[in-house]
Amino acid sequence: MRLAPFRILLGLFCLLVAVWLVMPTLVIIPMSFNEKKSLAFPPSGFSWQWYENFFTNPDWLTSFFNSLRVAGLVAVAATLIGTLAALGLSRMKHSGAGLLRAILITPMIVPGVVLAIGIYAVYLDYHLVGTTTGFVIAHTMLAIPFVIIAVSASLEVFDVRLETAAASLGADRFTAFRTVTLPLIAPGILSGLLFAFVTSFDEIIVALFITSPYLKTLPVQIFTSITRDADPTVTAVGTIIFIATTLVISAGLIISSKSTRS
Amino acid sequence: MAASNSKERGAAIDIKAATKRYGNFTALDDVSLHIEPGEFMTLLGPSGSGKTTTLNVVAGFTDLTSGDLAVGGKSIVALPAHKRNIGVVFQHYALFPHMTVGKNVAYPLTLRGMDKQARDRHVARALDMVKMADFAHRYPAELSGGQQQRVALARAIVFDPPLLLMDEPLGALDKKLREWLQLEIKRIHRELGTTFVYVTHDQEEALVLSDRIAVFNQGRIEQVGTGRQLYDEPATLFVAKFIGESTSLRGDAQTSGGETSLTIAGQKVVAGGKLAGGQKPVVLLRPEKLSLARTNTPAAAGQNSLTGQVSEAIYLGSGSKYQVTLGDGSVAIVRATLEATPFSIGDAVDLRWSVVDAKLLADDDRADMTMT
Numbered sequence: 001m002r003l004a005p006f007r008i009l010l011g012l013f014c015l016l017v018a019v020w021l022v023m024p025t026l027v028i029i030p031m032s033f034n035e036k037k038s039l040a041f042p043p044s045g046f047s048w049q050w051y052e053n054f055f056t057n058p059d060w061l062t063s064f065f066n067s068l069r070v071a072g073l074v075a076v077a078a079t080l081i082g083t084l085a086a087l088g089l090s091r092m093k094h095s096g097a098g099l100l101r102a103i104l105i106t107p108m109i110v111p112g113v114v115l116a117i118g119i120y121a122v123y124l125d126y127h128l129v130g131t132t133t134g135f136v137i138a139h140t141m142l143a144i145p146f147v148i149i150a151v152s153a154s155l156e157v158f159d160v161r162l163e164t165a166a167a168s169l170g171a172d173r174f175t176a177f178r179t180v181t182l183p184l185i186a187p188g189i190l191s192g193l194l195f196a197f198v199t200s201f202d203e204i205i206v207a208l209f210i211t212s213p214y215l216k217t218l219p220v221q222i223f224t225s226i227t228r229d230a231d232p233t234v235t236a237v238g239t240i241i242f243i244a245t246t247l248v249i250s251a252g253l254i255i256s257s258k259s260t261r262s
Numbered sequence: 263m264a265a266s267n268s269k270e271r272g273a274a275i276d277i278k279a280a281t282k283r284y285g286n287f288t289a290l291d292d293v294s295l296h297i298e299p300g301e302f303m304t305l306l307g308p309s310g311s312g313k314t315t316t317l318n319v320v321a322g323f324t325d326l327t328s329g330d331l332a333v334g335g336k337s338i339v340a341l342p343a344h345k346r347n348i349g350v351v352f353q354h355y356a357l358f359p360h361m362t363v364g365k366n367v368a369y370p371l372t373l374r375g376m377d378k379q380a381r382d383r384h385v386a387r388a389l390d391m392v393k394m395a396d397f398a399h400r401y402p403a404e405l406s407g408g409q410q411q412r413v414a415l416a417r418a419i420v421f422d423p424p425l426l427l428m429d430e431p432l433g434a435l436d437k438k439l440r441e442w443l444q445l446e447i448k449r450i451h452r453e454l455g456t457t458f459v460y461v462t463h464d465q466e467e468a469l470v471l472s473d474r475i476a477v478f479n480q481g482r483i484e485q486v487g488t489g490r491q492l493y494d495e496p497a498t499l500f501v502a503k504f505i506g507e508s509t510s511l512r513g514d515a516q517t518s519g520g521e522t523s524l525t526i527a528g529q530k531v532v533a534g535g536k537l538a539g540g541q542k543p544v545v546l547l548r549p550e551k552l553s554l555a556r557t558n559t560p561a562a563a564g565q566n567s568l569t570g571q572v573s574e575a576i577y578l579g580s581g582s583k584y585q586v587t588l589g590d591g592s593v594a595i596v597r598a599t600l601e602a603t604p605f606s607i608g609d610a611v612d613l614r615w616s617v618v619d620a621k622l623l624a625d626d627d628r629a630d631m632t633m634t
Contacts, residue, residue, distance in 0.1 A: 164323055165356035167343040169370035169417065176344075179369075183360045 025242060032235035039230050050236035060233060063221035067201055070132060070217060074139040074200035079193045081140070082147025089148070090155040101148070108145040112205035115142070120209040130212025138210060139200035146199055147192035154188025194252050198245065272300035272457035273334035273424035275320065280329035282315055289315045291481040293329075302451050302458045304468040306504070307478030313461045316478070317427050320459065322346045333425055349418030349426040349456075353433045355410040357402040363389070363413050364398035370421040388420035389413075391450060408439045412446070419454060428460045432467070444470050465505050469493075477501045493548070499626045502546045509552065509594040511545040511568075512625065522622060527589025531566040534622040541624035549597035551619040554584060554605055555612045566620070568613045570594065572605050586613050 027041060035045025054060045089101050107115065119138050120129070128134030158181065166176035182189075204219040211220045218237065225231045275297040282290040290312045297303045305313035318324035320331060322343030331339050338346055357366050367388055371381045389395045392412040402410055411431055418426055428447075432440040448471055451458050462468055468475045469489040477484045477492065477500070485497040489505070496502035499510065513524035515533070522533040522543055533545045554572075561567045573593065574585035584596040584605065594613055598604075605611055 159354075159356075161352065161354060161356055162358060164343075165350070165352060166358075166369075167323075168321055168346075168348065168350035170344050170347070170373040170421070171369075172342075172344050175373065180358055184358075 028235045028238040028242070031232065032239045034232050034235070037230070037232060039226075039232060039235070050233045051240075053231075053233045054236050054240070057233070060221060060237070063216045063218045064237075066132075066215060067218040070135045070139060071197045071200040073132070073136045074143050075193050075197035077136065077140045078143035078147050078196035078199075079189060082144045082192055082196070083151050083189055085144070086148045086151035086155055090152065101152075104148055105145045107142050116206045116209040119206055123210055129210050130215045132215065134210050135200075135207070135215070135217065138206050139203055140196075142203060142206070143196035143199040146195035147189075150192035150195060151185060151188045154185040158184050191252055194248060198248075202241075271422070271424060271455045272298075274299045274332075275303075275425065275457060275459065276330075276332040276335075277316065277320070278330040278332070280316070280319060280331065281327050282312075282319065282324065283327045288481050290319070290326075293481070293483055295476055295483060295486065297457060297459065298473075299334075300455050300457055302448075302460065302471060302473045304460045304462060304472035304475045305478055306462060306465060306468040306475050308463055308504075310480075311478035312481040313463075313476075313478040314429060315481075317429050317459065317461050320425075321348055321350050321427050347421070347423050349421070349423040351411070351414050351418045351426070351428040351431045353430040355402070355407070355414045357410055357414055357417070359402055361401075362398065363394065363400050363402065363405070366402070366413060367398075367417045367420050369417065374421060384420050385416075388416040391419070391453065392416045392446070407435050408443060411435070411443070415447075415450070419450070419456070423456065425457045425459065426454075428458065430462055431460075433462075440467070441470075447471060469505075475505075477504060479504075496546070496621065496623065499544055499546065499623045502621065502623060507549050507595050509547045509549070509592075509596075511547070511588075511592065511594075512542075513590070515543050526568060526592075529568055529589065531568060532617045534617060534620055537622060537624055544623050544625045546621040546623050547594070547615055547619070549583070549595045551615055552594060552596040553602065553614050554586070554596055554598060555614050556603070557610050557612050559612070561612070561614055564617050565614050566617060568594075570611055570613050572607050572609045572611055575605060575607055586611060588613065 031039065031041060031043050032050055033046050033048070034040075034043035034050070035047045036043075054064075085104055089097050089104075092100070115138075123129045123134050123138075128137070162180050162184070163173075163176045166180045167173075171179065202219055203217075204223060207217050207220050208223065211217070216224070218241075222234045222237060226234050275295070277293060277295040280290050280293045281288070293312065293316060295303075295316075305316055307313045315324060319326055320333075322338070322341060326339060330337055333346070333348070357363075358369065361369070364385055367385045368381050371384055376384070385398070386395065389398060392415050394409060394412050394416060397405065397409065397413070402413065405413065415431070431447075432443055435443065444467060447458075447460075460468075460471060472489065474486060474488055475492055476486045479500050485492060485501045487495075492501055492505045496505065502508050503510070511524065511526055511531070513526035513531075516523050516525070517536055520536050522536055524531050524533050524543065524545060531545070533543060537543050555561070555567075557569060568588055570586040570588040572584055573587045574583075576583040581600055582598045582602070582604065584598065586594045586596060588594060596613070
C-alpha cells in the first residue's frame with residue numbers, strides 16, 4: 001500500500017502528457033463549429049458555416065485538389081523509385097551499400113529550410129516555381145526516404161531463399177519477383193505509399209518557397225489564410241484532414257496486421 | 263507422376279572434373295561422379311566438405327569455375343537454374359508463405375502453362391503421394407515442420423523432374439520424425455523411379471536411404487560405393503572413421519616379405535598386407551570383429567592379441583559394448599554378443615581379432631581433425 005501515492009502521481013503525470021500530445025488536435029474540432037469569425041478558444045455557439053465555406057470557396061477547393069493531385073503523383077513516383085532503391089540496396093554485397101543508403105535517406109535529415117532554399121534557387125533558373133512538375137519533383141525527393149525505410153523493413157524479414165526455390169521450380173527472375181517477392185513485401189510497399197502521400201500532402205516549408213498565386217497547395221492556403229485574416233475555415237479543414245488521415249492510417253494498420261499472418 | 267513402370271524416368275548425371283573456387287578457397291576440387299538413372303545417391307560428408315556445393319552446382323544456384331555437368335547425357339552448365347527442370351528440396355522447406363499448400367504445389371505447373379484441370383489432377387496426386395491430400399487449403403504456417411517438408415517434396419516432384427535434389431531435408435526435424443520420413447522418402451523414390459541426389463552429414467541416414475554413397479572431404483570425393491563397401495572396404499582412414507564405429511591402432515611398423523607388423527606398447531601384432539612406400543600404417547578394426555578373452559588364454563591360429571583393461575562396459579540388450587584401454591593409451595571399441603563371456607570395468611583382458619578382419623590403411627591426420 002505504500003506504493004499507492006506514487007502510483008497516483010504516475011497516473012496523473014501520464015494523463016498530463018497524454019493531454020499535452022492530443023490537445024492541439026482536439027482543440028480544432030470544437031473551434032471548427034464556431035459561430036463567430038474568430039479563432040478564440042473556447043468557441044461560442046454552433047454552425048456549419050466554415051465547412052460550407054470550404055466546400056464552396058474556389059480558393060479552398062482548388063488548393064485541396066492541387067494537394068491531392070501532387071500527393072497522388074508523388075506517392076506513385078516515390079513508391080516506384082524507393083522500392084527499386086530498397087531492393088537494390090538489400091541485394092548489394094558491397095560495403096558501399098551503407099553509405100549509399102545514408103545518402104538516399106538525407107532528405108529526411110537535412111532541415112527543410114535548407115532544402116527549400118536549394119530547391120528554390122534551382123527552380124528559378126529552370127522555371128519550375130509554381131508548377132505541378134516542380135512540386136512533384138521536390139516532394140518525391142522528400143518522400144523517397146520514407147518508402148526506402150518502409151520497404152527495407154519488409155525486405156529485412158523476406159527470405160531471399162524463396163526466390164532460389166522459385167527458380168528451381170521454373171521461374172525466371174522477373175516471374176519469381178512478381179509471384180513471390182512482391183506479394184510478400186506488399187505491406188511494406190503499401191505503407192511506403194501512404195507515407196509518401198502524407199509527406200507530400202502536408203508539406204509546407206518547400207511548398208511556401210516554390211508556390212505561386214497560380215498553384216497553391218492546401219497547407220500553403222491554410223498558412224496564408226490564417227496569417228492574413230484569422231479565417232476559422234482552417235479549423236474545418238484541419239478537422240476534415242484529421243478524420244481522413246485517421247481513417248487511412250487505421251485502414252493501413254488493418255491491412256498490415258492481416259498480411260502478417262505468418 | 264505415373265507411379266507404375268517408371269524405372270526409365272530418372273536421368274543419369276555426370277559431373278566431370280568439377281572445380282569451384284571462391285578466391286583462395288577451393289570448395290570443390292576436381293570432383294567427378296557418375297550417377298545412374300534412377301539411382302539414390304547420397305553425398306555424405308562433414309560441413310564444408312563440398313557436398314552442398316556439388317548440389318548447388320547441379321541445381322544451377324552456383325556456377326562452376328571449371329568442369330562440366332551433364333544430365334541425361336546433355337551438358338547443362340550453360341543453363342540457368344529455372345531452365346534445368348530439376349526438383350530441389352531444401353532444409354528450410356522454402357514454401358511460399360502467402361500461398362496455400364495447393365497453390366504451392368501448383369506453382370511449377372502454373373509456370374509451365376498447364377491448364378487448371380490437369381493441374382488440379384497433378385497436385386492431388388503429388389499431395390496424395392506425400393500423404394498431405396487433406397491439407398491443400400492450409401497455409402504453410404499452419405503446418406508442422408515435417409508436414410511442411412512433405413509439401414515441399416510434393417512441390418518438387420509434381421512437375422515430373424528426371425532428377426530430384428535434396429539438401430539435408432530432414433536436418434531440422436527430431437529423430438523419430440526423421441526416421442519415419444526416411445522410409446517415406448525411400449518409398450517415394452521407389453514409386454517415382456526418379457534419380458535422387460541427397461545431401462546429408464548423417465552417416466546413418468545415408469546408409470538407410472542410399473543405393474550408393476559418395477563420401478566428401480575437403481572438396482574432394484574420398485570414395486564412392488554402397489554402404490556395405492564403404493563399411494567393409496574403406497579406401498581411406500577418413501571414410502573408415504566417418505562411416506560406423508571403429509578402432510584404429512598405430513605403432514612401430516616393420517615390413518618383411520610383403521607383410522606388415524606393428525609393435526604396440528611392446529606387443530607385436532600382424533597387420534596384414536603392405537602399403538605403398540612411405541605411408542604410415544594404421545590398423546582399422548570394426549567393433550564386431552573384435553573380441554575379448556581372459557588374459558593368458560591361448561589365442562587361435564591367425565589371431566592377434568593385445569593386452570588391455572576394460573574401461574567401460576555397456577549393456578545394450580542385443581549385446582554388450584566395451585571400451586578397452588590398451589598399453590599405449592589408445593582405446594578400442596568392442597561389440598560382444600550375448601553369448602560372449604561378460605567382463606566388468608577394471609578387468610584385465612586380451613583384445614583379439616583375426617588378421618583377415620583387420621584393414622590396413624594409410625594414416626591421415628585429416629581423418630581425426632574432421633571428426634567433430
